[in-house]
Amino acid sequence: MMEKEIIDAFHEKPLDVPVIGITGGKGGVGKTTVAVNLVEAFIQRGYRVSLADADVDAPNAAMLFGIPLENPVDVTITQPLINEKCTKCGECVRACRMNALFQSKDGKPIILGDCNGCEACILVCPEEAIDRGKKAVGRTFRTDAGNVSLFTGELLPGEAESSFVVSAVKDRMFKESGGSDLIIVDTSPGTHCNVINALKGADIAYAVTEPTPLGVHDLELILTLLDIMELEASVVLNLSDLPGVKGEISRIAKAHNTDVPVKIPLDEALARSYAEGVPVVRKAPGAVSSKRITQMADTIEKRYLS
Amino acid sequence: MKEVVVLSGKGGVGKSSVAASLGTLLSKKRRMVLVDCDVDAPNLALIFGAKADTSLDVFSSEKAFIDYERCSECFTCVQTCRFHAIVEAEKPVVVPFYCEGCGACAIACPEDAIEIRPVANGKIDISKSNGTSIVTGALKIGESGSGNLVFKVRKEARKKAEENGVEMILIDGPPGIGCPVIASVSGTDYVIAVTEPTPAALNDLKRVLEVVKHFKIPAGVVINKAGLNDAVSKKIKDFARSAGLSILAEMPYDLSIPKSLVQARPVVEIYPDSEVSLEIKRLAEKFEGVLERI
Numbered sequence: 001m002m003e004k005e006i007i008d009a010f011h012e013k014p015l016d017v018p019v020i021g022i023t024g025g026k027g028g029v030g031k032t033t034v035a036v037n038l039v040e041a042f043i044q045r046g047y048r049v050s051l052a053d054a055d056v057d058a059p060n061a062a063m064l065f066g067i068p069l070e071n072p073v074d075v076t077i078t079q080p081l082i083n084e085k086c087t088k089c090g091e092c093v094r095a096c097r098m099n100a101l102f103q104s105k106d107g108k109p110i111i112l113g114d115c116n117g118c119e120a121c122i123l124v125c126p127e128e129a130i131d132r133g134k135k136a137v138g139r140t141f142r143t144d145a146g147n148v149s150l151f152t153g154e155l156l157p158g159e160a161e162s163s164f165v166v167s168a169v170k171d172r173m174f175k176e177s178g179g180s181d182l183i184i185v186d187t188s189p190g191t192h193c194n195v196i197n198a199l200k201g202a203d204i205a206y207a208v209t210e211p212t213p214l215g216v217h218d219l220e221l222i223l224t225l226l227d228i229m230e231l232e233a234s235v236v237l238n239l240s241d242l243p244g245v246k247g248e249i250s251r252i253a254k255a256h257n258t259d260v261p262v263k264i265p266l267d268e269a270l271a272r273s274y275a276e277g278v279p280v281v282r283k284a285p286g287a288v289s290s291k292r293i294t295q296m297a298d299t300i301e302k303r304y305l306s
Numbered sequence: 307m308k309e310v311v312v313l314s315g316k317g318g319v320g321k322s323s324v325a326a327s328l329g330t331l332l333s334k335k336r337r338m339v340l341v342d343c344d345v346d347a348p349n350l351a352l353i354f355g356a357k358a359d360t361s362l363d364v365f366s367s368e369k370a371f372i373d374y375e376r377c378s379e380c381f382t383c384v385q386t387c388r389f390h391a392i393v394e395a396e397k398p399v400v401v402p403f404y405c406e407g408c409g410a411c412a413i414a415c416p417e418d419a420i421e422i423r424p425v426a427n428g429k430i431d432i433s434k435s436n437g438t439s440i441v442t443g444a445l446k447i448g449e450s451g452s453g454n455l456v457f458k459v460r461k462e463a464r465k466k467a468e469e470n471g472v473e474m475i476l477i478d479g480p481p482g483i484g485c486p487v488i489a490s491v492s493g494t495d496y497v498i499a500v501t502e503p504t505p506a507a508l509n510d511l512k513r514v515l516e517v518v519k520h521f522k523i524p525a526g527v528v529i530n531k532a533g534l535n536d537a538v539s540k541k542i543k544d545f546a547r548s549a550g551l552s553i554l555a556e557m558p559y560d561l562s563i564p565k566s567l568v569q570a571r572p573v574v575e576i577y578p579d580s581e582v583s584l585e586i587k588r589l590a591e592k593f594e595g596v597l598e599r600i
Contacts, residue, residue: 005395027317027481057482060506118408157516160485190346214349275535
């Protein structure tokens with residue numbers, strides 16, 4: 001059980017615009033494909049849509065939409081810089097729970113490990129001997145293409161703290177989406193803090209899965225997370241024509257008081273559009289996969305936009 | 307003892323399937339331990355249909371706890387926290403999944419009302435399949451601290467390996483490039499980077515290999531679902547060549563993989579003559595040479 005204050009903060013939304021989350025526990029089940037095609041379906045209907053790709057470890061929405069990354073803004077964290085006032089007392093080294101500070105042989109503290117910019121060292125230093133430096137850990141981007149504004153970000157390779165970049169993407173998206181009719185958020189795989197952060201402020205989350213035992217296992221995890229966060233869940237079964245365990249998927253959805261209203265087969269049109277970076281609902285509107293995603297957009301439109 | 311890790315950047319390209327089948331084949335010649343470090347969505351044991359014999363709680367995360375008897379509701383902690391992990395409600399409330407346990411709030415609190423305490427954020431399951439141990443890390447749902455959990459999982463695996471005279475540890479890594487990936491790759495001897503011929507997978511492959519390069523660990527590439535798109539396949543090969551990486555295998559798209567998943571057995575065991583199994587066998591043979599070099 002989460003405290004009510006935490007749940008309330010999670011459901012706070014800076015903008016009065018419907019927010020649809022696309023998530024899924026397991027990687028590679030088609031989260032971004034669903035997100036990008038939903039966006040396409042809505043802009044075809046004349047809506048202005050913001051898409052936030054919050055998978056900053058592996059951001060692929062721009063590529064699947066066939067648009068470039070533009071308007072970069074650095075995401076920085078504090079990097080402690082020891083100045084000449086240091087008396088080598090060692091307080092900062094003892095305060096650093098990340099074990100990122102070490103006392104060198106001559107007594108001066110040096111940064112060796114993965115500093116997460118928490119500033120505990122700065123708070124504890126009795127001599128004001130630590131300055132706030134800045135270190136870039138990633139970047140956010142905004143690309144406008146017709147009626148879609150894509151907000152995304154990337155963690156710089158070698159950096160560990162994805163959460164700062166996810167927060168920065170979400171903040172920028174909410175700040176700059178005043179003119180949008182609808183917001184769609186694509187999360188990373190998993191059930192960790194970055195997924196929760198990405199879904200913060202969402203009205204509903206669609207969990208995308210596939211009919212394999214792995215898809216079943218990870219669907220159970222993500223639906224449990226959505227229950228804990230008291231966020232309404234629905235399920236999209238991708239690769240629905242694979243030989244697999246569709247019954248198990250329905251059973252788990254039902255156990256979490258939801259169902260599987262969207263089933264997307266892997267038709268050739270979808271596979272080809274994916275490789276080419278053109279949404280299938282634009283490239284092959286008559287394909288079964290396109291029709292299923294269009295029907296999903298109908299449901300969302302009826303409920304949130306009329 | 308050698309540690310080899312399977313990574314990909316993009317999720318769902320076949321890391322666990324490659325790890326399970328390659329592990330099955332390599333374990334015929336040596337004692338091995340298989341490890342699942344995708345602590346957010348651990349799937350390796352599922353491929354073997356293996357159930358955990360033992361399970362250990364892991365305390366690899368620390369969090370702030372506020373003593374409301376002492377708290378004067380000054381909200382200094384809220385201002386101090388760089389991770390937005392304290393909600394300013396009627397009283398300050400710590401959001402456990404954002405809290406990194408850094409202790410900055412405890413230092414800043416004028417009432418000394420905040421304590422940092424270890425919390426159970428995951429577990430390590432140990433199961434067995436055909437005599438090979440599978441060590442699985444699982445993060446609790448909505449928890450943080452995946453990097454530290456991965457370190458503990460790898461430590462447990464090494465302990466298990468030393469007890470049993472194991473020569474090789476094969477790690478199924480997490481997707482992405484962040485904290486748990488860095489924890490999975492650091493100090494290993496070799497990286498098997500699995501990808502598929504799609505632009506997204508290639509993009510993510512390049513990103514994860516930058517992390518690998520940072521740690522100066524040798525790597526080779528496995529192309530899964532080869533034949534899906536010849537143009538992107540060629541791009542992957544060009545990239546590998548320019549980065550000085552060898553292509554270890556080109557696994558064809560083969561329905562025997564999803565079929566084997568449903569039956570909870572590695573594909574090389576249940577469909578040994580399928581095209582994809584034959585290619586994984588060639589991968590295992592090639593990998594014997596890699597093992598001699600590293």
